[in-house]
Amino acid sequence: MRASDPAGLRAYNERVIINALLRRGPMSKAEIARETGLSGQAASVIVNALLAEGLLRKLEKVRGQVGQPSTPVAPNPSGAYALGVKIGRRSVEAALIDLTGAVVAHRHAPHAAPLPETCVAAAAALGRACLDALDEEGRARVVGMGLAMPGDMHAWPREMGLPPGALDGWRGFDAGAALQEALGMAPIVCNDATAACAAEMLLGSGIASRSALYIYLGMFAGGGVVIDGRLVMGEQGNAGAIGSMPVGAPDARGRPQQLAHRAGLISLERALREAGLDAGAAMQGAPLEAEQVFRRWVRQVAPELALAAAAALSVIDFPTIVVDGALPAPWRARLAAATAREMGALNRAGLSPAVFAVGALGHTARVLGAASLPLQRRFSPDPELVARAG
Numbered sequence: 001m002r003a004s005d006p007a008g009l010r011a012y013n014e015r016v017i018i019n020a021l022l023r024r025g026p027m028s029k030a031e032i033a034r035e036t037g038l039s040g041q042a043a044s045v046i047v048n049a050l051l052a053e054g055l056l057r058k059l060e061k062v063r064g065q066v067g068q069p070s071t072p073v074a075p076n077p078s079g080a081y082a083l084g085v086k087i088g089r090r091s092v093e094a095a096l097i098d099l100t101g102a103v104v105a106h107r108h109a110p111h112a113a114p115l116p117e118t119c120v121a122a123a124a125a126l127g128r129a130c131l132d133a134l135d136e137e138g139r140a141r142v143v144g145m146g147l148a149m150p151g152d153m154h155a156w157p158r159e160m161g162l163p164p165g166a167l168d169g170w171r172g173f174d175a176g177a178a179l180q181e182a183l184g185m186a187p188i189v190c191n192d193a194t195a196a197c198a199a200e201m202l203l204g205s206g207i208a209s210r211s212a213l214y215i216y217l218g219m220f221a222g223g224g225v226v227i228d229g230r231l232v233m234g235e236q237g238n239a240g241a242i243g244s245m246p247v248g249a250p251d252a253r254g255r256p257q258q259l260a261h262r263a264g265l266i267s268l269e270r271a272l273r274e275a276g277l278d279a280g281a282a283m284q285g286a287p288l289e290a291e292q293v294f295r296r297w298v299r300q301v302a303p304e305l306a307l308a309a310a311a312a313l314s315v316i317d318f319p320t321i322v323v324d325g326a327l328p329a330p331w332r333a334r335l336a337a338a339t340a341r342e343m344g345a346l347n348r349a350g351l352s353p354a355v356f357a358v359g360a361l362g363h364t365a366r367v368l369g370a371a372s373l374p375l376q377r378r379f380s381p382d383p384e385l386v387a388r389a390g
Contacts, residue, residue: 083183094127150192248259
């Protein structure tokens with residue numbers, strides 16, 4: 001939304017220009033004016049100010065065209081940085097990205113059990129290690145930090161091989177406040193699957209439509225809801241909680257099981273271990289020995305994902321369904337294709353068709369999404385990419 005006061009309007013137009021350059025690539029001042037609808041004089045003044053601030057940089061002049069040579073400008077990668085942290089049930093990650101979204105530093109540390117104090121301490125250490133990749137000037141250009149983590153971190157200890165109550169320390173624990181105390185920055189806190197969806201919107205290629213259902217398979221299944229180009233959290237902050245959707249055959253007590261248990265990667269890890277394979281190594285490199293296990297797993301999971309997608313389509317008319325997750329890229333593609341086939345076999349009377357796409361970022365989506373949110377908030381003309389409905 002445009003600001004009404006001159007200073008606010010100027011800041012808005014700066015965001016419009018930076019966003020246009022990030023989307024379209026380098027442009028001359030005249031091209032920027034045409035792209036943004038600004039007058040030539042206004043575009044020139046703002047571009048000059050952004051060049052002086054170090055947020056934009058000049059490229060080599062373009063010659064050989066009619067008229068005077070033009071000088072394209074582009075976002076300066078070192079003009080701004082953002083830190084992202086992901087606290088997960090199997091590991092902690094931190095990533096530092098520049099203004100263009102390129103990764104400057106990335107750190108990862110696995111853990112045996114996601115205990116709150118241990119996770120925050122590891123996150124702070126990894127975050128500091130990423131920030132150490134910058135010199136003093138670069139540190140001054142860090143615009144913020146994002147924190148991505150699952151909701152209900154205290155849940156499902158049994159499924160993770162932990163005793164009951166082992167994760168109760170997460171109840172009432174404010175990870176954002178603890179991380180702020182450790183690193184001196186207040187994080188934008190986001191559900192990890194929501195953050196992954198944000199990364200796909202900003203840095204990936206899977207979401208080509210204005211609205212989409214995004215499904216992310218981490219240890220448990222989660223998702224994101226994109227409507228009219230915005231990632232919607234919902235009035236209670238829990239939109240896209242597709243992992244909680246009841247699907248498939250009932251459990252031993254006759255109750256429907258949740259998609260999180262049926263389709264999460266914890267079930268694939270279990271199957272790989274039962275086959276005598278190192279689950280971590282198989283998930284990272286997809287060795288040939290794991291192919292048979294993966295094929296069996298896909299045959300079980302794809303029908304569940306198709307049911308969940310069909311249920312979501314009955315509520316919101318999504319033209320695109322993106323399947324992503326902490327899987328090797330070929331496995332992500334095969335899972336998306338299998339889910340599309342299973343969807344085609346369902347009775348879809350009354351539902352509009354939807355195109356299935358593959359997430360581009362995989363296991364890095366959550367931490368890169370966390371890092372991208374501060375940049376989005378600072379430099380996008382629509383800083384509230386993640387919108388709370390209501």
